[in-house]
Amino acid sequence: MWTAQIICLYLSFKFNSAASILRSGTCQLQGRFRLNGMYQAGDVILGGLFEVHFLTVFPELSFRTDVYCLCEFAQMFFQQAQTMVFAIDEINKNPDLLPNITLGYQLYDNCVMLGMAFRAALSLVSGTEVSFSNLNCTGPPPVIGIVGDSNSTPSIAISSVLGLFRVPIVSYFATCSCLSNRKKYPSFFRTIPSDAFQVRAMIKILKHFGWTWVGLVYSDDDYGNHAAQSFLQDIQVFGGCVAFSEILPLDNNRKYIQHTVGVIQASTARVVVVFSTSTYLLPLMDEVVLQNVTDRQWIASEAWATSPVFHTQRLLPFLGGTLGIAIRRGEIQGLHEFLLHLRPNNDQRNNMVRIFWENMFKCRFNIEGRGEKMCSGQEDLSNTDTAYTDVSELRASYNVYKTVYSLAHALHDLMQCVLTLDEEALYWNFETKKVINITC
Ligand SMILES: *[C@@H]1O[C@H](CO)[C@@H](O)[C@H](O)[C@H]1NC(C)=O
Ligand SMILES: *[C@@H]1O[C@H](CO)[C@@H](O)[C@H](O)[C@H]1NC(C)=O
Ligand SMILES: *[C@@H]1O[C@H](CO)[C@@H](O)[C@H](O)[C@H]1NC(C)=O
Numbered sequence: 001m002w003t004a005q006i007i008c009l010y011l012s013f014k015f016n017s018a019a020s021i022l023r024s025g026t027c028q029l030q031g032r033f034r035l036n037g038m039y040q041a042g043d044v045i046l047g048g049l050f051e052v053h054f055l056t057v058f059p060e061l062s063f064r065t066d067v068y069c070l071c072e073f074a075q076m077f078f079q080q081a082q083t084m085v086f087a088i089d090e091i092n093k094n095p096d097l098l099p100n101i102t103l104g105y106q107l108y109d110n111c112v113m114l115g116m117a118f119r120a121a122l123s124l125v126s127g128t129e130v131s132f133s134n135l136n137c138t139g140p141p142p143v144i145g146i147v148g149d150s151n152s153t154p155s156i157a158i159s160s161v162l163g164l165f166r167v168p169i170v171s172y173f174a175t176c177s178c179l180s181n182r183k184k185y186p187s188f189f190r191t192i193p194s195d196a197f198q199v200r201a202m203i204k205i206l207k208h209f210g211w212t213w214v215g216l217v218y219s220d221d222d223y224g225n226h227a228a229q230s231f232l233q234d235i236q237v238f239g240g241c242v243a244f245s246e247i248l249p250l251d252n253n254r255k256y257i258q259h260t261v262g263v264i265q266a267s268t269a270r271v272v273v274v275f276s277t278s279t280y281l282l283p284l285m286d287e288v289v290l291q292n293v294t295d296r297q298w299i300a301s302e303a304w305a306t307s308p309v310f311h312t313q314r315l316l317p318f319l320g321g322t323l324g325i326a327i328r329r330g331e332i333q334g335l336h337e338f339l340l341h342l343r344p345n346n347d348q349r350n351n352m353v354r355i356f357w358e359n360m361f362k363c364r365f366n367i368e369g370r371g372e373k374m375c376s377g378q379e380d381l382s383n384t385d386t387a388y389t390d391v392s393e394l395r396a397s398y399n400v401y402k403t404v405y406s407l408a409h410a411l412h413d414l415m416q417c418v419l420t421l422d423e424e425a426l427y428w429n430f431e432t433k434k435v436i437n438i439t440c
Contacts, residue, residue, distance in 0.1 A: 160185070304324075
């Protein structure tokens, strides 16, 4: 259903991205990445980037060896990925939205690594074949838009490159105010508010309680750095003072974290504002428990305020009473049943489901060592009770749902458009061999 033009555009992008020309007409990818993913065919494919694993081990990125995710599986984030699958399923069943068009998907795990997220994004628009000599402009339909990335730093990197090709990227969780720059990121959109609003809300909370002497902790990424910067500016305006300002390392550097907890412990500021994702904050909280830092009023940014990894008995004495900014919660009819009906299959492109299954039922599909339980694939999800099946707090998942619908509606509207010539809009090129004006 796509004209040769758009597919050629996608092929030429293949050459420019992660491939090197070995001999004329044949390209070879550099290095091998094992991307965990989920796939379903369709007329039009939506890409997705999800943080299905969060980091506990920090692998070395290299083009000489295979790189894989050596981290912990996150049930809650897998629910977000499945919510995208659910939304696509719902749209495909809806006769009024994108009639005669089947949406497919290709989802990847970003593994909270910039290199991994970036490679996954390039794979979405250029494919994963190790080599290809198909220069006649045929092949699978291209990914027309991307749901993700969840974090700000990879969203910036991905939008900087894919923005040149005007691939729409709609994030459900990246809040960095820097991403609002339309000149720099022309094809980036999001279904979550910018941090500019969050910082204002936090200052209001501080004002309300008359807390003027506070500590600040933030992750050393674009999210943390930008939020901290606006916070430092805004708190001066309101007349508050920052007792300390500490950066969380992007690796598990224990010495550094001990130092940070020492600063929190020694300070007279009882209120600690933290801008960080769960991954980078978890090592700090482990140290808070070890050093028994109690009596602190934590103020949580949206990225960790509702994260279940902090809702544990062990952390409760330290984090109980935390105030946080949460993103809006929503209800999604039918999602719970959908989540329970998931089944793994043998398709390698759906290995993310198999990893989830092994993690959920503590079994293996390919038994290697002794004492391992074999997965049958028939285990019953309705007997489980984890963050994956919990639909009482649909926040990021609800944003994912809205993101998929926004892309579907945009595509739907484009297809209703009157066809006019406009070079800007080469992406939207259908059977008609005419160019659709995106602005109509
Ligand atoms: C969908 O396809 C059918 C059969 O090809 C056609 O009759 C109908 O007009 C199409 N609908 C739209 C909205 O394109
Ligand atoms: C395009 O090229 C591929 C591989 O080079 C070949 O298998 C296929 O038949 C070709 N398709 C057309 C339409 O020429
Ligand atoms: C931790 O601190 C609290 C309050 O300061 C104290 O009551 C408790 O005994 C301490 N626990 C340990 C294990 O030191």
